[in-house]
Amino acid sequence: MAHVRIEGGELIVEIEGLNKVWALKSRITVPLSNVRGATVDPGIVREPKGLRSPGTHMPGVIVAGTFHSDGERIFWDVRDAGKAIVIQLDDEEYARLVLEVDDPHAAVDLIERAL
Amino acid sequence: MAYGGDMGRPRGFDEDEAVRAAVTLFGRQSFAGTSVDDLVSHLGVHRGSLYKTFGSKRGLYLAALRQHVDRDVTAAAEVFAAATDVDEAVRRITDAGPDLGLLLLALVERAPVDPEVAAETTRALARLRDARGELDRALGLLLRTRATGSAPEFVGE
Numbered sequence: 001m002a003h004v005r006i007e008g009g010e011l012i013v014e015i016e017g018l019n020k021v022w023a024l025k026s027r028i029t030v031p032l033s034n035v036r037g038a039t040v041d042p043g044i045v046r047e048p049k050g051l052r053s054p055g056t057h058m059p060g061v062i063v064a065g066t067f068h069s070d071g072e073r074i075f076w077d078v079r080d081a082g083k084a085i086v087i088q089l090d091d092e093e094y095a096r097l098v099l100e101v102d103d104p105h106a107a108v109d110l111i112e113r114a115l
Numbered sequence: 116m117a118y119g120g121d122m123g124r125p126r127g128f129d130e131d132e133a134v135r136a137a138v139t140l141f142g143r144q145s146f147a148g149t150s151v152d153d154l155v156s157h158l159g160v161h162r163g164s165l166y167k168t169f170g171s172k173r174g175l176y177l178a179a180l181r182q183h184v185d186r187d188v189t190a191a192a193e194v195f196a197a198a199t200d201v202d203e204a205v206r207r208i209t210d211a212g213p214d215l216g217l218l219l220l221a222l223v224e225r226a227p228v229d230p231e232v233a234a235e236t237t238r239a240l241a242r243l244r245d246a247r248g249e250l251d252r253a254l255g256l257l258l259r260t261r262a263t264g265s266a267p268e269f270v271g272e
Contacts (some may be wrong), residue, residue, distance in 0.1 A: 037171025043152035047162055070163055086151075088166045096166055112173055 002077055002099040004087075004107050006114045011035050015077055028075065030099065035087040037109035040104045041095065050074065057066070066094075067095035074098060090111060130168060133158040137179040138187070142216030145224050146176055173229075180221055180235045187213035188239040192246035201249045205256040215257055222254075 003014045013028040040106045050069025063076045072095035078084045087097040101107040136158045140149055151172060155162050169175035190213045198204035207217065218239050225232040244250040 036166075037169070037174045039149045039151060039166070039172040041162075041172075043150060043155075044162060070161075072163065072167075086166060086171075088170045095163075108171075112171065 001079070002101055004099070004101060004111065006032065006110060009033075011111065011114075013087075013099065028094075030089055030092055034036055034090045034091055034092050035111065035115060037115065038085055038087045038106050038108040039088045040084075041098075042082050042084050042104075044084055044086060044098055045078055049076065063098075072096070128158075128160050131182075133160050134175070134178050134182050137175055138183045138217050139214070141176055142177055142183070142214060143219060144219075145220050146172075147224065176225070177231055177235070180217060180232060183217045184235055184239045184242070185246060187215060188218060188242055191215055192242045195243060195246035195253065198247075201247065202256065204247070205253060205260060208257070211258050216261065217263060219254075219258060238240045 001016045003016060005012050005014075010034050011030045011032055013030075015026050015028075045063065048069070049063060050067045063078050065076060067074045067076055073093060075094045075097045078098055078100045080100055083100045083102070083104050085099055085101055085107055087099065089096055137154065140153060141158050144153065149172075151162065151165070154160070154165060154175065155171070158165070160168075165175065169178060191208055194207050195201070195204045198207060218236065221232055222236050226236045227233070240250060240254075243253065246254070
């Protein structure tokens with residue numbers, strides 16, 4: 001589970017709970033100018049995720065950590081596919097973040113309105 | 116076919132064609148009713164390319180709406196200007212296109228909550244109004260036509 005908020009022109013993502021251990025990262029901060037957009041996307045969990053390093057992937061249970069796919073680095077922290085959102089970034093360590101959030105529509109609206 | 120590294124790597128799909136397919140899909144299913152799964156399967160675009168190119172579903176929606184206004188609404192405005200009256204214009208549009216589904220849905224679904232969508236729908240309505248007055252009557256006829264599937268035969272007027 002992740003919490004997203006916007007503060008001082010930055011998008012701040014905090015990883016909560018046990019996933020913090022598996023994802024090996026508890027906080028990601030991105031300037032809003034490097035955020036391209038956010039989307040509610042429960043279907044993304046069924047797609048191939050690429051190669052994992054480091055983190056964990058127990059199919060059907062939890063996806064957390066850094067994955068490499070088509071030359072891109074993607075950060076995953078999803079347990080409940082129904083609550084997955086995708087945040088697309090530019091010029092950042094990660095090409096995109098795939099996160100589980102409490103209220104996907106509210107999180108996506110928050111980010112899209114800030115851009 | 117091998118493309119070297121990241122440099123000048125082609126997107127691997129026709130962006131204009133993909134946006135055109137998105138116009139049809141959003142115009143049929145609305146923004147909320149169209150999932151990224153729907154877009155990936157109808158546009159022939161990988162999820163990663165979709166996000167890399169448009170940033171988000173909303174980014175693609177805005178691109179689709181802009182193309183819709185520039186292409187379909189402009190074409191509809193020409194029909195409006197050429198027809199003898201609004202009823203005839205709506206009948207011609209219903210029979211032969213262009214499909215204005217995305218504009219009609221955007222007006223009720225997204226324009227009230229998304230200022231960038233509202234700017235595009237305002238641009239679209241101005242274009243239709245410039246072609247011919249009686250815009251409200253035209254919109255009413257278009258909506259009723261969408262509801263019933265055929266141009267209303269002067270019902271109740």
